[in-house]
Amino acid sequence: xxxxxxxxxxxxxxxxxxxxxxxxxxxxxxxxxxxxxxxxxxxxxxxxxxxxxxxxxxxxxxxxxxxxxxxxxxxxxxxxxxxxxxxxxxxxxxxxxxxxxxxxxxxxxxxxxxxxxxxxxxxxxxxxxxxxxxxxxxxxxxxxxxxxxxxxxxxxxxxxxxxxxxxxxxxxxxxxxxxxxxxxxxxxxxxxxxxxxxxxxxxxxxxxxxxxxxxxxxxxxxxxxxxxxxxxxxxxxxxxxxxxxxxxxxxxxxxxxxxxxxxxxxxxxxxxxxxxxxxxxxxxxxxxxxxxxxxxxxxxxxxxxxxxxxxxxxxxxxxxxxxxxxxxxxxxxxxxxxxxxxxxxxxxxxxxxxxxxxxxxxxxxxxxxxxxxxxxx
Amino acid sequence: xxxxxxxxxxxxxxxxxxxxxxxxxxxxxxxxxxxxxxxxxxxxxxxxxxxxxxxxxxxxxxxxxxxxxxxxxxxxxxxxxxxxxxxxxxxxxxxxxxxxxxxxxxxxxxxxxxxxxxxxxxxxxxxxxxxxxxxxxxxxxxxxxxxxxxxxxxxxxxxxxxxxxxxxxxxxxxxxxxxxxxxxxxxxxxxxxxxxxxxxxxxxxxxxxxxxxxxxxxxxxxxxxxxxxxxxxxxxxxxxxxxxxxxxxxxxxxxxxxxxxxxxxxxxxxxxxxxxxxxxxxxxxxxxxxxxxxxxxxxxxxxxxxxxxxxxxxxx
Numbered sequence: 001x002x003x004x005x006x007x008x009x010x011x012x013x014x015x016x017x018x019x020x021x022x023x024x025x026x027x028x029x030x031x032x033x034x035x036x037x038x039x040x041x042x043x044x045x046x047x048x049x050x051x052x053x054x055x056x057x058x059x060x061x062x063x064x065x066x067x068x069x070x071x072x073x074x075x076x077x078x079x080x081x082x083x084x085x086x087x088x089x090x091x092x093x094x095x096x097x098x099x100x101x102x103x104x105x106x107x108x109x110x111x112x113x114x115x116x117x118x119x120x121x122x123x124x125x126x127x128x129x130x131x132x133x134x135x136x137x138x139x140x141x142x143x144x145x146x147x148x149x150x151x152x153x154x155x156x157x158x159x160x161x162x163x164x165x166x167x168x169x170x171x172x173x174x175x176x177x178x179x180x181x182x183x184x185x186x187x188x189x190x191x192x193x194x195x196x197x198x199x200x201x202x203x204x205x206x207x208x209x210x211x212x213x214x215x216x217x218x219x220x221x222x223x224x225x226x227x228x229x230x231x232x233x234x235x236x237x238x239x240x241x242x243x244x245x246x247x248x249x250x251x252x253x254x255x256x257x258x259x260x261x262x263x264x265x266x267x268x269x270x271x272x273x274x275x276x277x278x279x280x281x282x283x284x285x286x287x288x289x290x291x292x293x294x295x296x297x298x299x300x301x302x303x304x305x306x307x308x309x310x311x312x313x314x315x316x317x318x319x320x321x322x323x324x325x326x327x328x329x330x331x332x333x334x335x336x337x338x339x340x341x342x343x344x345x346x347x348x349x350x351x352x353x354x355x356x357x358x359x360x361x362x363x364x365x366x367x368x369x370x371x372x373x374x375x376x377x
Numbered sequence: 378x379x380x381x382x383x384x385x386x387x388x389x390x391x392x393x394x395x396x397x398x399x400x401x402x403x404x405x406x407x408x409x410x411x412x413x414x415x416x417x418x419x420x421x422x423x424x425x426x427x428x429x430x431x432x433x434x435x436x437x438x439x440x441x442x443x444x445x446x447x448x449x450x451x452x453x454x455x456x457x458x459x460x461x462x463x464x465x466x467x468x469x470x471x472x473x474x475x476x477x478x479x480x481x482x483x484x485x486x487x488x489x490x491x492x493x494x495x496x497x498x499x500x501x502x503x504x505x506x507x508x509x510x511x512x513x514x515x516x517x518x519x520x521x522x523x524x525x526x527x528x529x530x531x532x533x534x535x536x537x538x539x540x541x542x543x544x545x546x547x548x549x550x551x552x553x554x555x556x557x558x559x560x561x562x563x564x565x566x567x568x569x570x571x572x573x574x575x576x577x578x579x580x581x582x583x584x585x586x587x588x589x590x591x592x593x594x595x596x597x598x599x600x601x602x603x604x605x606x607x608x609x610x611x612x613x614x615x616x617x618x619x620x621x622x623x624x625x626x627x628x629x630x631x632x633x634x635x636x637x638x639x640x641x642x643x644x645x646x647x648x649x650x651x652x653x654x655x656x657x658x659x660x661x662x663x664x665x666x667x668x669x670x671x672x673x674x675x676x677x678x679x680x681x682x683x684x685x686x687x688x689x690x691x692x693x
Binding site: 111112113183254309310311340 | 452453476477478479480481482483484486487488491502514515516519529530531532533534535536537540557559560562564584586587589590591594609611612613614615616619620621622623625626651652653654
């Protein structure tokens, strides 16, 4: 789950990492009020769950509260990178001296947290040359010690007060990563401001991103629920199935993520265009399978392909689910079923009694459903 | 020989009294697996399918000599349960549980590393050495003993391919499910090394998918292997930025694409099948030329699997 910038900054602030003075606002009046309170000039930042916001015009500036109100009026309701702007973060405009990147991510290959830092902040870390990035895997048993943070900071070429303060930020950032079950926490840019002169430089998190592991949300009741999926994706998630919307016209259900992906590949090979990807999971029983088929019908595809390799999932259960939906809801488009594995004979018999055919070969089923949807595109 | 588990493996089922735990205990027993004990805190003294249940792994190891464990407990309790097994000397843990928080998974792997234990999964269908031992939730009837090693990230797709291998007369030494989560205990390379060292395994099937760099890293290792490798990859048609069910199955910032994986695997000397059911045919071809050629490595063999499969399809 991605958190909005202002929520991420609230968490960083609570953890002792300096953030700019400011607050989130839900309407233009509030924007003006916050601007008056913290003092102009201010930065007004669209709160959306996508990166690259600055380049797309999602960050504007204002010199006094009335201008802030006018800018806010233009921004609210506008479309930005596919998101409608419904909240703005109003912050004191910062004087930037130096921009760094700092972050902690899950390194799947090393199976460890990875501390990432660069002296070239302010742009996407993917655009920074590899040699300008310092990476340091962290032993999860012991955590990030200050000496490790100091080593990393030295490699960034920092000295004096900025070096000391950035090292402190790294240690606190790692704590946030662990405490919030983060998949990723990053500050980009982390800015070094002149402050009150040499030796008194300040380090401030100008932008922040915090992605929390969905699997760990059960132990983070303190966090708000933010779901960026489409309405249908949310509905299927509630049933407990994996679902992804695509832009074609053949609805696809398979059991198991790998099998579902392979089914899309084979469909595409025949020139079919999948409308979605629904993983009915391993071992789904009649009821969730029926709900899944119901969802597929609701997407109004030109045809539906159900591909089941019954292992733990029983073919007769799948057949019963199909028949339940057919009888109670109706399936108004061509349905092609590929059914093999556990209790296959019984499943096929149930379908045949209801006038439905099942294929043994996925190849054949894919060709059939593409034809039913109007042929290759 | 089989890898990771064989006929001597004594299995502890953790979470044996739950629906999944009880059902799969029955299935594993039916396959011939030596399920010697179960755990379920507070339910010690009961029996499930004739298997004694204990409160702790300590008792299960002491009383029944369990040396491998399979995990069916809910995600929130998985870390504690796996630590329990490993701390009591169990060296092979198969974590079936889905939805384990990634921070817990990282801690599990660190604990396993410190105790020199192997964790298979989480979010895996398990591991099976056909005819000898099955630890997991895969169907019993699709495998046959033989000489092919299979390693996969995905369950049902591996069933599809294992069934087609069996049907083509290619039995398996061991089939290993690595699991679909971002952080899992085994890498392709860990498993490939075991297959390379296993005298009974003559060829290997690798079933991968888009996302991450695991297949590219495996390709580097395959270059030095003396046994033929055939791969199938899912996710060719997946659009970038969409997570396709598995935590790692996402093309982000142009990395982990289908094409880069095919290219790397072919450069490493593996044949890449276009379709799942082409795997047995491709493997038979590779096994025949490996026999004819002797102990050369994959990288020294020529030939392009993707092309071979493509041409065959063209003739249809």
